[in-house]
Amino acid sequence: MKKTMPLLQRESVSDHTSKLERLFEDELKDIYWAEKALVRALPKLLRNVTSEELYKVLEDHLTETEDQVVRIEGVFATLGKEPKAKKCEAMAGLIREAEAIMSHTQLGAMRDAGIISAVQKVEHYEMASYGTLRTFASTLGLDKAVSLLQENLDEERAADSKLSELAVSAIHFEAAER
Numbered sequence: 670m671k672k673t674m675p676l677l678q679r680e681s682v683s684d685h686t687s688k689l690e691r692l693f694e695d696e697l698k699d700i701y702w703a704e705k706a707l708v709r710a711l712p713k714l715l716r717n718v719t720s721e722e723l724y725k726v727l728e729d730h731l732t733e734t735e736d737q738v739v740r741i742e743g744v745f746a747t748l749g750k751e752p753k754a755k756k757c758e759a760m761a762g763l764i765r766e767a768e769a770i771m772s773h774t775q776l777g778a779m780r781d782a783g784i785i786s787a788v789q790k791v792e793h794y795e796m797a798s799y800g801t802l803r804t805f806a807s808t809l810g811l812d813k814a815v816s817l818l819q820e821n822l823d824e825e826r827a828a829d830s831k832l833s834e835l836a837v838s839a840i841h842f843e844a845a846e847r
């Protein structure tokens with residue numbers, strides 16, 4: 670005799686899926702807002718950087734961030750949805766924090782070190798978001814979305830590790846200047 674899932678259980682599975690899909694879409698709106706806010710905020714950080722290496726890392730990451738916005742639009746497309754942004758309070762706070770660091774430091778090695786620390790917090794928020802989104806997409810069987818989100822996650826990780834290397838040299842530079 671063919672085994673079939675009880676009706677109630679079948680309904681609860683599809684209910685569960687649609688709830689997860691809603692959560693996925695909500696989180697996607699959040700990171701979409703965050704990435705677009707970063708496209709606007711990074712040029713201001715660039716104007717405050719003195720280290721050439723840091724400038725290059727942030728400039729490259731600005732280009733990547735613009736590509737990430739396009740990939741997120743691709744993820745919305747896999748859901749058959751128009752891309753929509755919802756204000757991400759966490760990212761708004763992290764950007765405010767970066768602005769505060771710039772206003773409390775003088776142009777030079779100290780401000781560079783402060784910018785590195787602020788951007789690394791941003792990268793970690795993004796890594797956490799993309800890690801979760803990728804897991805949700807994989808649970809929902811959205812293979813194309815999984816690979817788009819993985820690409821964004823890989824770029825955030827790479828940017829974070831480049832910044833970690835620069836943080837070490839920025840601290841050494843500051844110590845040598847004293």
Ligand SMILES: [Fe+2]
Nearest residue numbers: 704734737795
């Ligand atoms: Fe990003």
Ligand SMILES: [Fe+2]
Nearest residue numbers: 792795825828
């Ligand atoms: Fe990033």
